[in-house]
Amino acid sequence: MLKYFEYEQNSLTLSWADGRVTRLDVLWLQDHDPAGRHDNGQRLISVLDLDWQAGIRAVDRQGGSLVICLTNGRELTFTLEHLAAEQMTTIQDDRSWRGKTLWRGEAFTLPDVSWPDYTGHDDIRCRALAAVAESGLVLLRDVPCEPGQVLEVIHTFGYVRETNYGRLFDVKTVVSPSNLAFSNLGLGPHTDNPYRDPVPGVQLLHCLSNEVDGGENLLVDGFQAAARLQAEHPEAFELLTRIRLPYRFIDEKADLRSRVPFIETDGAGNVLKVRYNNRSIAPFMLPFEEQRAFYQAYRLWAETLSAPDLAFTCRLEPGDCLIFDNTRIMHARTAFTDGGRRHLQGAYSDLDGLYSTLYRLGASAC
Ligand SMILES: [Fe+2]
Known part of the structure; x- marks a missing residue:
């Protein structure tokens, strides 16, 4: 559950009830905009489509979503369920030795x-x-x-x-x-x-x-x-x-x-x-x-x-x-x-x- 959020020009910080904190750059937010994905989950935009001049103008909590208004007029809508997902707050790494059980x-x-x-x-x-x-x-x-x-x-x-x-x-x-x-x-x-x-x-x-x-x-x-x-x-x-x-x-x-x-x-x-x-x-x-x-x-x-x-x-x-x-x-x-x-x-x-x-x-x- 989201406890509170705060934002600056280039970043959004989310604090969750379980103590986790998610910090997101405005470039990350643009890149992960759900509207920039096909129904099959593949990205429809590339890094060249990101607006490096755009900052965050306002963030509004609307029901189960956060609506992020950018200074270029774009609106990004993320569900809280999406933002709270485990993979959003921890670095997922199934392949390296991190998180594995090493044995003798x-x-x-x-x-x-x-x-x-x-x-x-x-x-x-x-x-x-x-x-x-x-x-x-x-x-x-x-x-x-x-x-x-x-x-x-x-x-x-x-x-x-x-x-x-x-x-x-x-x-x-x-x-x-x-x-x-x-x-x-x-x-x-x-x-x-x-x-x-x-x-x-x-x-x-x-x-x-x-x-x-x-x-x-x-x-x-x-x-x-x-x-x-x-x-x-x-x-x-x-x-x-x-x-x-x-x-x-x-x-x-x-x-x-x-x-x-x-x-x-x-x-x-x-x-x-x-x-x-x-x-x-x-x-x-x-x-x-x-x-x-x-x-x-x-x-x-x-x-x-x-x-x-x-x-x-x-x-x-x-x-x-x-x-x-x-x-x-x-x-x-x-x-x-x-x-x-x-x-x-x-x-x-x-x-x-x-x-x-x-x-x-x-x-x-x-
Ligand atoms: Fe062998």
Whole structure:
């Protein structure tokens, strides 16, 4: 509820009963004029249409609306409901680490849900997808152990991100693999495919069989690791947000390249994405004066990601399908024995599709 308002030539200040205060520039008011929007919500005006000479001449409360009269004769009408909406008084940011739950392995409980519940109830699917948004991952159990089923899982929240590996990829031991993921070697904490631009935002791993000794999955919250690095080694953190390394994957069909930092931030220093994949860093050159400091920071990042207290260990059993944010969660695998079968199917999707489904389901209602 609006308690009171006051205005000056170039600004309007609204004080709400719950203590929130909204300050709005007259340019913002012109740009957000509801009359400047199509019924579909898209803007009909551009920044070039704003009148930089116009100020506020008067503000009048009329029932459930505020009518703002400008010095150029225009009237802007906003409903109080519109102005009071949460997104009008707080900066909405679903993608950076702000507002997310950062976790450490030893104190983490992996969110999980059964496939029948997930597919049968929108509120349960909403909570599962909200777990990916908030904690970076969710485990679906009892997913049918059918080859290709991982694509059906993606269809419940988004779109398959097809790559040069195809619509899905098999993770099972092969002789002379093109990628170490297809061997029985252990793999350190990493994010997938940093050589793609943009990187796939969501990865899925669906276990079809697992009869080997070893082969456990280690998961690390990369946002937590970045927060620790920033707290303990702020210079290293800063360097790793600034230096962009080249990544490359090359085989007979593809030559994929990108140049990105280990830690990606928004303009205000909030972490948006993290990555680490030692296997695919291309040869790179830095100014000599920066080389030693870079290697120190690089090592600290690797050490932080390998800190035992950050790692959460789980063993995927047949029917388990792990969905995780590939811009945040590092995954690793312990080595496993040659005998026995271990077969996972993986696939990629993107975060915008997952968030879209989450918004459509009504995240606050789940
Ligand atoms: Fe991987």
